[in-house]
Amino acid sequence: MRSYSVKSGNHLGCNLLANPSSSGIASLEYWWKFLWCINIPSKVKLFIWRACPNWIPARYNLAKRGMHMEINCLVCGKCLETTVHALWACPALKQIRSTYHCLGGFGVKDNMQFLDLMILCINKLLQEEFELICIIIWRIWCRWNELVHGKPALVDREAVLWARAFLNEYRRANDESITLLGFRVFF
Numbered sequence: 001m002r003s004y005s006v007k008s009g010n011h012l013g014c015n016l017l018a019n020p021s022s023s024g025i026a027s028l029e030y031w032w033k034f035l036w037c038i039n040i041p042s043k044v045k046l047f048i049w050r051a052c053p054n055w056i057p058a059r060y061n062l063a064k065r066g067m068h069m070e071i072n073c074l075v076c077g078k079c080l081e082t083t084v085h086a087l088w089a090c091p092a093l094k095q096i097r098s099t100y101h102c103l104g105g106f107g108v109k110d111n112m113q114f115l116d117l118m119i120l121c122i123n124k125l126l127q128e129e130f131e132l133i134c135i136i137i138w139r140i141w142c143r144w145n146e147l148v149h150g151k152p153a154l155v156d157r158e159a160v161l162w163a164r165a166f167l168n169e170y171r172r173a174n175d176e177s178i179t180l181l182g183f184r185v186f187f
């Protein structure tokens, strides 16, 4: 399994930020290769990947594609429901942000691009912290879908605990499969 260090994480961030258009094809290819190498489930990688060009159905994204609909946030009702707002910046997610706290006091604004938030995370976080925030963000989106469909959603504090337990279980299962694969190769 390949992994990135704090140093290589910074290197990635510098490469992406050096390009004035962070949506440049070369940068996106590099970002995808990086994302594919970290130790999280593929479905989470795909979700993070789709969120970067605003391909998730947050209300503001849908309205920009021509749908006539409410564009303020489903949860707080106060701000535009952009990708970053729905996944991290909404005031209703304050407890999740403070429970996670690895990003410290770095302000994240609603008008920030999600890819720029990811670059910020890569530059500030260790690999395990970055993997955890990917799971938390994915969980926040699952929670959002639960709310949309009127299902009982996890309370904020439990969302972070859930993400930690989910990631630990994924790592444990992954380690076991690697061990089994080793036995198969050896014999």
Ligand SMILES: [Zn+2]
Binding pocket: 073, 074, 075, 076, 077, 078, 079, 085, 090, 091, 092
């Ligand atoms: Zn909101």
